[in-house]
Amino acid sequence: MVKIEKQDSNRTNKPKTQEEKELFREDYGCLPKPVLVEKYGKSWRTIEDWALENGFKRTIKKPQIIVDKSVFHETSYEDLLNLLKQYSKASEDLFAAKTVKIKIDTDEPVAIVFSSDWHLGHPGVDYTKFDNDINSILNEKNVYMYLGGDSIENMISSKILCVQRQIDVSLQHEFMYKVLKKMESKILAFGTGNHTLWTEAQAKIDSMRELASKLNLVYTRDGGLLNLTVGKIEYNILRRHQFRMNSSANLTHCIKQMLRLENDDFDVGVIEHGHVPAMEEFYYKGHKRSALKCGSYKILWDEYAQGKGFTGVMALNPTIILFPDKFEILSFLDMYQAFGVLRNLLG
Numbered sequence: 001m002v003k004i005e006k007q008d009s010n011r012t013n014k015p016k017t018q019e020e021k022e023l024f025r026e027d028y029g030c031l032p033k034p035v036l037v038e039k040y041g042k043s044w045r046t047i048e049d050w051a052l053e054n055g056f057k058r059t060i061k062k063p064q065i066i067v068d069k070s071v072f073h074e075t076s077y078e079d080l081l082n083l084l085k086q087y088s089k090a091s092e093d094l095f096a097a098k099t100v101k102i103k104i105d106t107d108e109p110v111a112i113v114f115s116s117d118w119h120l121g122h123p124g125v126d127y128t129k130f131d132n133d134i135n136s137i138l139n140e141k142n143v144y145m146y147l148g149g150d151s152i153e154n155m156i157s158s159k160i161l162c163v164q165r166q167i168d169v170s171l172q173h174e175f176m177y178k179v180l181k182k183m184e185s186k187i188l189a190f191g192t193g194n195h196t197l198w199t200e201a202q203a204k205i206d207s208m209r210e211l212a213s214k215l216n217l218v219y220t221r222d223g224g225l226l227n228l229t230v231g232k233i234e235y236n237i238l239r240r241h242q243f244r245m246n247s248s249a250n251l252t253h254c255i256k257q258m259l260r261l262e263n264d265d266f267d268v269g270v271i272e273h274g275h276v277p278a279m280e281e282f283y284y285k286g287h288k289r290s291a292l293k294c295g296s297y298k299i300l301w302d303e304y305a306q307g308k309g310f311t312g313v314m315a316l317n318p319t320i321i322l323f324p325d326k327f328e329i330l331s332f333l334d335m336y337q338a339f340g341v342l343r344n345l346l347g
């Protein structure tokens with residue numbers, strides 16, 4: 001017969017002597033829970049009770065994740081602020097000046113042709129008329145040109161790229177460079193428009209500014225004031241590619257609103273983009289002004305104009321004659337009329 005010894009229910013490894021307590025204090029302080037449970041043969045709760053009775057505390061540290069932050073590069077508030085300020089200044093420097101000053105040193109009257117919206121590259125442009133007109137400007141004495149925006153089609157807006165008809169955009173730019181080079185001596189200033197600014201919208205590169213700086217032309221982006229001195233007389237010309245408050249029934253309306261809202265100190269206001277040419281002379285605050293609206297060479301056909309019902313587009317370039325010794329502006333809707341009058345004035 002196997003004798004079973006009765007287990008003493010009070011049997012415990014509970015530390016009693018000072019020496020056992022000291023040993024337990026050390027174990028409780030630093031050993032992991034499973035090791036303590038195994039070593040003392042008691043549940044974790046019992047072990048915790050013993051520690052509580054004796055006022056022992058665990059000193060074991062929880063695992064800590066230590067990241068060496070020296071490998072990370074943090075940019076300070078001040079660094080970012082300085083960067084933004086420098087970016088702001090550089091961006092402003094890249095932008096065309098709002099006012100440019102040009103002087104034509106002469107004692108004879110001159111004609112300034114305002115031409116824009118050539119849309120070179122689109123198949124609906126009348127290239128024969130375009131070529132004839134720019135050669136006429138080139139060969140006409142005392143005639144200069146202010147070339148505005150949308151000179152090339154440059155249809156690279158992502159929404160309409162796939163359906164637009166145009167020759168390769170790189171060829172448009174190459175041809176534009178050739179035109180500017182050909183007309184270099186005649187161009188007073190050169191600007192851009194919404195079509196030509198699509199390159200900037202897509203790629204942050206103002207391609208017309210690049211062309212202007214390559215040929216050292218005065219660049220006025222999408223608008224600005226030209227303070228033009230002819231001989232002894234100063235004329236102020238405000239040109240914009242676009243301005244709000246357009247009216248297809250009153251074509252010069254937005255130029256009058258430019259006077260009222262933007263700058264009431266210009267003698268000649270020029271607006272582009274609408275493709276329907278117009279010219280009007282009028283008085284505002286007792287001062288005679290000229291309002292000029294440029295035509296377009298996209299006259300053979302234009303899917304946009306036809307689709308939307310726009311009519312009245314003509315390849316006319318409004319022109320003014322300015323005098324060097326008295327303040328006087330003669331305005332013409334058609335540059336060829338101005339050329340005829342200028343020839344008579346020059347004798």
Ligand SMILES: [Fe+2]
Nearest residue numbers: 117150273274
């Ligand atoms: Fe246009």
Ligand SMILES: [Fe+2]
Nearest residue numbers: 150193194273
């Ligand atoms: Fe335009």
